[in-house]
Amino acid sequence: MHVTGKLFIISAPSGAGKTSLARALIANSGNCRMSVSHTTRHRRANEVDGVDYFFTSKDEFLAMTEDGVFLEHAQVYGNYYGTSRLAVEEMLAKGDNVMLDIDWQGARLVRQQMPKAVSISILPPSIDELERRLRSRGSDSADVIAARMQKAYDEMAHCRESDFIVLNDDFNQALRDLTLILDGEGDSIRPLTLDIDALLDGV
Template sequence: MSGLLFVVSAASGTGKTSLVKALLDRVSNLHVSVSHTTRPQRPGELNGVHYHFTDKDTFLSQVNAGGFIEYAEVFGNYYGTSEATVRQQLEQGHDVLLEIDWQGAEQVRRLFPDSIQIFILPPSQYDLRQRLSNRGTDSVDVIEHRLSCAVEDMQQYVNFDYVIINDDFNKALHELSSVIISKRLTTAQQTNRHRELIQALITPNE
């Protein structure tokens, strides 16, 4: 049995992480692949839960060994997704979700052309600036730089299969959940997951 691979991407400050967290509470048998990163561990974060925290030299060694499906440098820090872990989960029949940026999604498309890719957009640039400002951790210059980068990132939405506008959180969550569920209900997936049941249903009684 092979699971489905979902990719969720968005510009910084769009609410992607909150949506994914709520999605996991709503949809069963959906595994988020924990990324590796070289960025410092923040208060409250757990190694192996939020990220696999590693140093730059170790990370780059894994890159050279071909150990990542995708990796990218974002604001001076590296992020990557372990290929071996994802393939193992898919082979076990688990649906896997990658929460990554658009560069990573592009790399995933090359290795997994059947992956289902979803892009989250904010309702406006004004809302995005407010969300970035409300974090209270960055200077005005950093916020403006992040907003400029976000506008460039959002131009990539055309390369994704689905686009969700995160204006109303509950509505966006419902739409995100609907994408996951609809893909699970395709004839190919249902045949794969319920082969014995379907075969019994369509076999004439003697």
């Protein structure tokens, strides 16, 4: 009998460590692949087309949207991002587990179309720590950081929609929690001790 892969959705505010955790998870797994999104954002010097993103023009992206190419798509900070439905389905058909790195809105759309997908929210230990991580990058202006923080509040406010919530207060522990979820043992992850309401207090 042919075995198809599982679809995992990881959502988190910028600065929560989602990208680093996802890369480590894939590196430690033999059959998990990250879905490569399409974007209209300009390619940065260290990025590779087809590896980091599929870089495309706005006109091409909008035409693909009209053709129903995307499983989900969104506009973020003036740029468009989208997940190819065909690419995801092909990887799943090969038996690969597929990981989507998308926000809560995209996650909601994907769950509606693929209800067997497993959704995971990654949270920072505190708002202060999240802002510290964003500032430590040294690549964003104060206005950009403020915009990212506001979007972070919005992202975290929807974390309860996910099947699992993982706290990234300790990278190795968070990675172990994610590995358990990937292996179908999500009930064994450590209990969430973070008070989400307190985390979002004043938002």
